Amino acid sequence: MSIIEVRDLNLFYGEHQALHHIHMDIDANSITAFIGPSGCGKSTFLRTLNRMNDMIQGVRIEGSVKVVGEDIYQTKVDVEILRKNIGMVFQQPNPFPKSIYENITFGPKLHGITDRQKLDEIVESSLKAAALWEEVKDVLKKPAYGLSGGQQQRLCIARALAVNPQILLMDEPTSALDPISTAKIEELLAELKETYTIVIVTHNMQQAARISDKTAFFLNGELVEFDSTPVIFQNPCDKRTEDYITGRFG
Numbered sequence: 001m002s003i004i005e006v007r008d009l010n011l012f013y014g015e016h017q018a019l020h021h022i023h024m025d026i027d028a029n030s031i032t033a034f035i036g037p038s039g040c041g042k043s044t045f046l047r048t049l050n051r052m053n054d055m056i057q058g059v060r061i062e063g064s065v066k067v068v069g070e071d072i073y074q075t076k077v078d079v080e081i082l083r084k085n086i087g088m089v090f091q092q093p094n095p096f097p098k099s100i101y102e103n104i105t106f107g108p109k110l111h112g113i114t115d116r117q118k119l120d121e122i123v124e125s126s127l128k129a130a131a132l133w134e135e136v137k138d139v140l141k142k143p144a145y146g147l148s149g150g151q152q153q154r155l156c157i158a159r160a161l162a163v164n165p166q167i168l169l170m171d172e173p174t175s176a177l178d179p180i181s182t183a184k185i186e187e188l189l190a191e192l193k194e195t196y197t198i199v200i201v202t203h204n205m206q207q208a209a210r211i212s213d214k215t216a217f218f219l220n221g222e223l224v225e226f227d228s229t230p231v232i233f234q235n236p237c238d239k240r241t242e243d244y245i246t247g248r249f250g
C-alpha cells in the first residue's frame with residue numbers, strides 16, 4: 001500500500017527550479033532510500049514530504065503530495081499535526097539542551113499530555129523503540145549533551161517516535177557517526193520499518209543497498225529511476241543510474 005503519493009511535483013527556489021515533475025509512490029512499512037550526487041535535490045524533495053520547505057523563503061511548489069490520501073498542501077492542513085505524523089531526523093544529532101527525559105516528553109507535552117505516568121511510559125517505550133533504553137534508563141535526568149553522537153542520534157529518533165508518527169524522514173542520519181553507531185542505527189531502522197514508514201537520504205550507496213527496500217536515484221532535480229533496491233543496484237534500466245552506482249560520476 002502506498003502511504004505517500006507524489007504527483008507532478010515541481011519546486012522552485014525563486015527562479016531556480018530544483019525539482020522537476022517528480023512522481024513517486026512510497027510503500028508503507030518499508031524503507032525508501034534517496035541517492036544521487038550532491039545538489040541533485042534529495043533533501044529538497046525529502047522536505048516536501050512534511051512541508052519543511054515552507055520555512056524557506058521564496059519556495060514555490062506545484063503538483064501534489066498525498067499522505068494517507070490527503071493532499072498535504074491544501075490550506076486547511078494543520079502543519080503542526082502533519083509534522084507530528086511525519087517526523088524528521090537530521091544529519092547532525094540535534095537534541096535540545098535539556099535532560100534525556102525532557103527531550104522525549106517535549107513533543108507529547110506540546111500535544112497536551114500532562115499525566116506523569118503516561119509521560120514515563122512514553123519515555124520508556126520511545127527509548128526502547130530507538131534501542132537506547134538499556135544505555136540510559138539510569139541517567140534519564142542527565143543532560144542529553146552528555147551522550148555520545150550515536151546515542152544522541154538514537155535519542156533524536158526516540159524523540160521523533162514519542163509523538164507516535166506514521167512516517168519518519170531521515171536526512172543522512174548516520175553521516176556524522178562512526179561505523180559502530182551507524183551499524184546500530186541501520187539495525188534499528190530494519191526493526192522500525194515493521195511499525196513505521198521510513199524515507200532516508202543517504203550519500204552512502206552501500207547503506208542504501210543494505211537497508212532499503214526501494215531506491216530512488218535523483219539527478220539535476222529529476223527522478224531518474226525508482227525501483228526495488230536490488231534492481232537499482234544490480235540491473236538498473238537507465239544508463240545514468242548505472243553510471244552513478246558504478247562510480248562513474250558523483
Ligand SMILES: Nc1ncnc2c1ncn2[C@@H]1O[C@H](COP(=O)(O)OP(=O)(O)OP(=O)(O)O)[C@@H](O)[C@H]1O
Nearest residue numbers: 013016018036037038039040041042043044045056
Ligand atoms: N534554501 C535554499 N535556497 C536556494 N537554493 C537551494 C536551497 N536549498 C537547496 N537549494 C538548491 O537546490 C538544489 C538541490 O539542493 P538539495 O540540498 O536538495 O540537494 P541534495 O541532493 O540534498 O544535496 P546534498 O547531497 O549536497 O545534500 C541545489 O541546486 C541547491 O543549491
